[in-house]
Amino acid sequence: MKGNSMMKLGVSIRYLGYHMAAWRHPDVPADGSLQFKYYLATARKAEKACLDMIFFADGVGIRAADTPKGALSHDSKNAELEPLTLLAAIGAATSNIGLVATASTTYNEPFHIARKYASIDHISGGRAGWNVVTSWSQEEAWNFSKDEHLGYDERYERADEFVDVVKKLWDSWEEDAFIRDKQTGQFYDEAKLHIAHHKGKHFKVRGPLNCARTPQGRPIIVQAGANEGGRIIAAKSADVVYSAPFDIASAKEYYLDLKSRLAQYGRSKDQLLIMPGLTPYVGRTRQEAQDKYDQLQELIHPISGLSILYSAIGDLSGYDIDGPVPDLPQVNNSIGRSLIEIARRDNLTIRQLYKLRASGSRQLIGTAEDIVDDMEVWFKEGAADGFNLCPATLPGGLDDFVEFVLPELRRRGLFRSEYEATTLRGNLGLEKLTFGK
């Protein structure tokens, strides 16, 4: 099913880890997401472990509403460094790790985005990647002079054209356009300059980009949307997809669907790598792993827990958190109804219900062998080309993975011991994009 015998591994290093209570963990520096040295230490750890890339999710604003009142002030996700400046800074202080960050197509201009990622690709010697997203939250719209965020269709239509424009701008100059002949005074070869002259529904961009073609040809493009709009962009333009399936059946369906779409854009199946998200809790014993998980779950503040349930079920702050989930006939949305049904079927308390809903990515709790067994099946059976690790805490979650899981992956020949290349594209096994190809 796949050409590569080794899997690819990225690690999401936003905030203080992907568990919502990570910041309360005794080993986590709660001010880390404002400290460059904190991110740099994690990036260097990932590089020492030969991971393919670090990854920053992003939102342009605090995306959550303060529901119930007071929930926001118990949340660590309010203040952080900006990912593109952070990526450039990390690029200056590392030499092999891939550098991927999210930028929204909804509130940006293609020229700025093309330029900044091109610049990071130059600064890092060919390690930049752009995770293409659209912005869906009301709170972000309010930061950009809009009363409402764009609807789904318009957002994805804009995103699709945005990516096209960025690619055109990255193709402004051929590799050898710059002659820089001091004797004749000729700086570039006019025949190797290509002006975009893009005119579309959402953008009119002349170009050229005022930056040379980058070490990777173009920075890599990452896409993370599982919906139809996201799949189209992924099939057309992405090098990597971060997916978020919770079980192998849906992962295989997604994998197969996406790979089979590539041909219609003249692309082969190995030109797009699919990397599902994964949060490992690893211990020397299963009990130790479970304890790590339980410890974090216990640290969820009740008001944060209630905020998880708020959008589906409404405000439960008037009820006993350790009492049963009330039957609320007024809840009529499908997620809310099914949560209430599960809770009442299994006699869950409110606290038990929010714990159940606390994770945003697939969790694996067990020994290194357990975790690698699972990863291997996904990798070999056509559900994944690799994984995007979302450690529950940082640095601890990554430390555990490196110490326990990586040796087992290597023992089975599933992951590299040294980098194959100095560029991200090279390490991912993707061809360098020569101009015009």
Place this chain on the structure above:
Amino acid sequence: MKGNSMMKLGVSIRYLGYHMAAWRHPDVPADGSLQFKYYLATARKAEKACLDMIFFADGVGIRAADTPKGALSHDSKNAELEPLTLLAAIGAATSNIGLVATASTTYNEPFHIARKYASIDHISGGRAGWNVVTSWSQEEAWNFSKDEHLGYDERYERADEFVDVVKKLWDSWEEDAFIRDKQTGQFYDEAKLHIAHHKGKHFKVRGPLNCARTPQGRPIIVQAGANEGGRIIAAKSADVVYSAPFDIASAKEYYLDLKSRLAQYGRSKDQLLIMPGLTPYVGRTRQEAQDKYDQLQELIHPISGLSILYSAIGDLSGYDIDGPVPDLPQVNNSIGRSLIEIARRDNLTIRQLYKLRASGSRQLIGTAEDIVDDMEVWFKEGAADGFNLCPATLPGGLDDFVEFVLPELRRRGLFRSEYEATTLRGNLGLEKLTFGK
């Protein structure tokens, strides 16, 4: 007239130096403006010399038209790294030098700008500065889905509001807003969060910024416009002004005008530093300095020279470049007419005329003593609080300044030998901006 006995010094390090033929100089690496290590080496040199800051001018696109045809391909200013990513990367690899870059208020959003500079201020431990500009070129408009660039009034009105919004966003959180109490689960103090709720003519921005108050309180604000709109923004909000006077009389007029405007915004005269641009050509003898200047002037390619004259006089490519400047009665703009009159009065050839027009900043050609004499008069007589160096070539122009001019400045007690602070604001002698002050 001023409280500081020492002058402030910044250095502009965009491109390969500020002389248009810099890239053809034998000592200049012509591919430097795409090399991170080139910029980093210059920044470290500036830091070793204890200069206050490095500075990047910027445009969002290639701003020149290709006139006469072929001029652009003889120009080195076509491809460069993007200044904000570059600044962040340099910040990660230096520890004292101030980091200032230009960002346009015409084609950006205040939220992005507030966030990126705040992030660089955190990454660098308090060394970021934003040079506020408006974009005036047709070529940039075309890169941002506009047919025409904004007119002067609208551009400056937008810039003024833009700066206000950015300052409000930087004031989203008080210094001690983040409690991060692991025991209670309280992450921030709600009373210390301030949501901007900005509603103006050009922008509607709710906030808050998703980044904490920065090490400097706010990044410093730099302004470079000498026109009325620029002066208003400078008097209201800027910490530093980069001016471009060519003689001491106009420099004093500008200095006095700007300083006297501060009171109406409740600011004192030492809260705004005025730093005129300066391109030094220094030699051990005056002849050596003159030779350095002449060497560069000789390297101006004729088509580049003709491009300097194009907008004022039109296309002179049909004439003998070493023949007299023709009398062109059809030229009726004031700059063009005065150039033609000067040329005909002094019997200048076309080549001599474009050499006369080749420099964009005030040049000082001479020994270290000559140059320091001039700087000292400007500094002591109320024409400057310091200078923004625009070396003709890089790294050579900065090397010469450090080797020859700095020791003389120090001998006279006019410039520091070590940094007073670790933040830019501290080194500039400006107070840290405590919240609410």
